[in-house]
Amino acid sequence: MSSKQAIVLLSGGLDSAVALYLAKSQGFEVHALSFDYGQRHNRELQSARAIAQKAGVTSHHVVSLQLGSWGSSSLTDAAMPVEDGDVDRTDIPATYVPARNMVFLSVAASLAEARGAQDIFIGVSQVDYSGYVDCRESFIKAMETAINQGTVMGAELNRPITIHAPFIYKTKADEIRLGVELGVDFSLTWSCYRGGDKPCGTCDSCLLRAKAFAEAGVTDTSL
Amino acid sequence: MSSKQAIVLLSGGLDSAVALYLAKSQGFEVHALSFDYGQRHNRELQSARAIAQKAGVTSHHVVSLQLGSWGSSSLTDAAMPVEDGDVDRTDIPATYVPARNMVFLSVAASLAEARGAQDIFIGVSQVDYSGYVDCRESFIKAMETAINQGTVMGAELNRPITIHAPFIYKTKADEIRLGVELGVDFSLTWSCYRGGDKPCGTCDSCLLRAKAFAEAGVTDTSL
Numbered sequence: 001m002s003s004k005q006a007i008v009l010l011s012g013g014l015d016s017a018v019a020l021y022l023a024k025s026q027g028f029e030v031h032a033l034s035f036d037y038g039q040r041h042n043r044e045l046q047s048a049r050a051i052a053q054k055a056g057v058t059s060h061h062v063v064s065l066q067l068g069s070w071g072s073s074s075l076t077d078a079a080m081p082v083e084d085g086d087v088d089r090t091d092i093p094a095t096y097v098p099a100r101n102m103v104f105l106s107v108a109a110s111l112a113e114a115r116g117a118q119d120i121f122i123g124v125s126q127v128d129y130s131g132y133v134d135c136r137e138s139f140i141k142a143m144e145t146a147i148n149q150g151t152v153m154g155a156e157l158n159r160p161i162t163i164h165a166p167f168i169y170k171t172k173a174d175e176i177r178l179g180v181e182l183g184v185d186f187s188l189t190w191s192c193y194r195g196g197d198k199p200c201g202t203c204d205s206c207l208l209r210a211k212a213f214a215e216a217g218v219t220d221t222s223l
Numbered sequence: 224m225s226s227k228q229a230i231v232l233l234s235g236g237l238d239s240a241v242a243l244y245l246a247k248s249q250g251f252e253v254h255a256l257s258f259d260y261g262q263r264h265n266r267e268l269q270s271a272r273a274i275a276q277k278a279g280v281t282s283h284h285v286v287s288l289q290l291g292s293w294g295s296s297s298l299t300d301a302a303m304p305v306e307d308g309d310v311d312r313t314d315i316p317a318t319y320v321p322a323r324n325m326v327f328l329s330v331a332a333s334l335a336e337a338r339g340a341q342d343i344f345i346g347v348s349q350v351d352y353s354g355y356v357d358c359r360e361s362f363i364k365a366m367e368t369a370i371n372q373g374t375v376m377g378a379e380l381n382r383p384i385t386i387h388a389p390f391i392y393k394t395k396a397d398e399i400r401l402g403v404e405l406g407v408d409f410s411l412t413w414s415c416y417r418g419g420d421k422p423c424g425t426c427d428s429c430l431l432r433a434k435a436f437a438e439a440g441v442t443d444t445s446l
Contacts (some may be wrong), residue, residue, distance in 0.1 A: 065288050065332070066384060070337040096414035099329055102373040106322055106329040107290070113321035116295040131380060139372040146369040150325040164266040 005029045005117035006164075007108045010060070012047030013124030014189040014209065015167060018073060018175045020055050021182040022166055023121045031115060032060040033108055037067045037097070047190035054185055063107055067097055101134035102143060109147040118153065118161050125175070140165045148195045172212030180218055187221035197222065228340035229387075230331045233283070235270030237412040238346030238390060239370055239430065241398045243278050244405040246344045254338060255283040256331055260290045260320070267296035270413035272322045277408055286330055290320055293311050307408055324357035324364060332370040332384060341376065348390045348398070363388045395435030422446065 006028035008020045023030050032055075034048040044214065045062065052060040101124065124135040133139065144163045148154030154161055161201045167175050191209040192199035199206050199222065213220040230253035231243045246253050255278075257271040268285065275283040324347065331343045347358040356362065369385045371377030377384055390398050404408065414432040415422035422429050422445065436443040 061293070063289060065285060065330075067333055070284065070334055095281075097333075099333035099370070099374055102369065103326070103329040106326040107288075110290055110320075110322035110326055111293055133375055134373040136372070139369065139378070142365070142369040142372040146325060146362065146365040147322070147358070149365040150357040151322055152356055154356075155359075155362070201312055 002027075004119075004180060005031065005058075005115055006030050006119040006121055007033055007112045007115070007117050008057075008121040009104050009108055009123070009125075010034050010048045010052060012044035012051065012190050013123075013205075014179065014184075014186060014191060015125065015172070015175055017051045017055075017123075017184050017186075017189045018179040018182065019121045019123035019164075019166065020051065020057070021184050022181065023164075024121075025182055028119060030057045031053070031111060031117065032057045033104075033111055034060070034062045034112075035104060035107075036062055036064045037103075038065075043192075043195045044190045046126065047188055050188045051185075054188060061111065065103065065107070067100065067103065070098075071110055093196055101132075101139070105143050105147070105163065109151055112149045112161055113153055116153070116159075118159055119164060120147075120161060121164045121166070123167055123175075125172065127169060127171050130162070137165065137168050140168065171215070173215035174206060176212055176216040176218050180216075185221070186218075189222060191222075227342075228253075228254065228281070228336070228338055229342040229344055230254050230256055230335045231280075231344040232331055232346070232417060233257050233271045233275060234346075235274065235413050236266035236346075236428075237402065237407075237414060238348065238395070238398055238410060239271075239441075240274045240278075240346075240407050240409075240412045240434050241402040241405065242344045242346035242387075242389065243274065243280070244402065244407050246342075246387075247278060248405055251342060253280045254276070254334060254340065255280045256327075256334055257283070257285045258430065259285055259287045260296075260323070260326075261288075266415075266418045267413045268355070270411055273411045274408075275410060284334065288330070290323065290326065293321075303403035322357065324355075324362070328366050328370070328386065332374055333363050335384055336374045336376055336414055339376070339382075342387060343370075344387045345385060346390055347388055347400075348393055348395065350392060350394050360388070360391050363391065394438070395431060399435055399439040399441050403439075408444075409441075412445060414445075 006023045010016045010032040032052040126136045148160045153159040191205045193203040193205045194200045229246045231253050233239045233255040255275040349359045371383045378380040413430045416426040416428045417423045
């Protein structure tokens with residue numbers, strides 16, 4: 001068994017799938033971490049399970065956490081419709097879930113400390129960040145500092161935890177090209193904000209995905 | 224309705240009860256936030272509910288979060304015994320739950336953003352901190368920075384969120400004296416790490432509580 005362990009945040013989308021394969025390619029034994037946070041649908045959790053299994057992770061934790069219980073996001077609040085996308089807009093979309101990545105990274109830090117893992121991977125990009133403030137490098141760095149102040153490993157044992165955000169300055173097209181090299185099975189990944197049998201093709205996330213596959217010159221095997 | 228809203232982390236222990244009453248005394252409309260995180264017993268959640276009700280909070284959210292699912296703490300892992308306490312020891316006790324306050328503050332930030340609240344109260348003290356790294360001011364400050372980088376309120380709207388840790392340099396005896404002034408009903412609070420009908424009187428937390436009431440010259444009405 002490898003002694004190099006990483007926690008990988010795995011949503012079921014393509015970014016985190018590529019992040020998982022990247023961690024494995026760097027020799028990490030991977031503990032995948034997914035959240036059931038009151039999303040409208042469980043389609044992306046099914047994808048997360050399939051990706052984790054195919055990649056051969058050491059463990060996969062699915063943590064239930066009802067961030068949706070206070071509403072305010074159309075991803076968790078069944079009363080709010082998911083709007084059609086506009087990839088050029090710059091305001092904060094209604095699909096924003098308050099402090100989502102902060103909560104996910106905090107729970108990842110808890111699991112990292114429980115396992116003695118010094119590495120956390122998150123597949124965020126501030127290039128394709130859709131207006132989400134918690135996908136920026138300034139946030140990731142601030143969170144890494146907080147994690148190292150708030151864990152025994154970081155604050156007492158001189159075994160600091162690193163948050164790897166390898167795609168922070170990459171486009172989704174870059175990620176897709178890397179994913180092809182690493183053998184990611186994109187047919188298992190799910191990006192659509194709506195929860196049908198097939199991607200809707202019109203929400204923000206579907207539009208960004210289609211644009212990225214086109215830019216990368218790769219066929220999207222999920223369609 | 225007051226426009227000044229605060230999220231108060233409410234465990235059911237005496238520190239957070241005093242923090243709640245302090246927030247109310249400062250004119251905040253209080254949203255209490257408690258966690259069912261796989262504690263051995265629900266006794267402290269019963270206390271949290273009773274305190275919130277008596278204090279007249281605007282809302283009380285109890286969020287289920289299975290941090291206990293990865294074990295490593297005797298507070299969440301039924302296979303690990305709770306040791307008797309030694310108030311003078313300086314190592315990290317087995318009751319440490321990895322990154323607990325970081326996860327709690329992250330979820331508090333999510334709720335704060337959903338409600339438009341700019342204030343979060345947490346009743347930690349680094350004087351009586353029992354070796355917990357996530358009860359230190361350096362962590363609280365780092366977390367406040369991360370919250371303001373990772374929320375729209377902090378990063379985009381110039382409405383930064385403040386984490387109030389009013390007891391960070393107070394002893395538990397100081398908190399008890401303040402609680403008496405503010406009208407806290409200590410009979411509703413619960414500190415014992417073990418989950419019986421009555422506090423065990425021998426765990427770390429019971430010993431610290433008894434010592435603090437003695438120092439404050441106050442009778443503990445919970446006994």
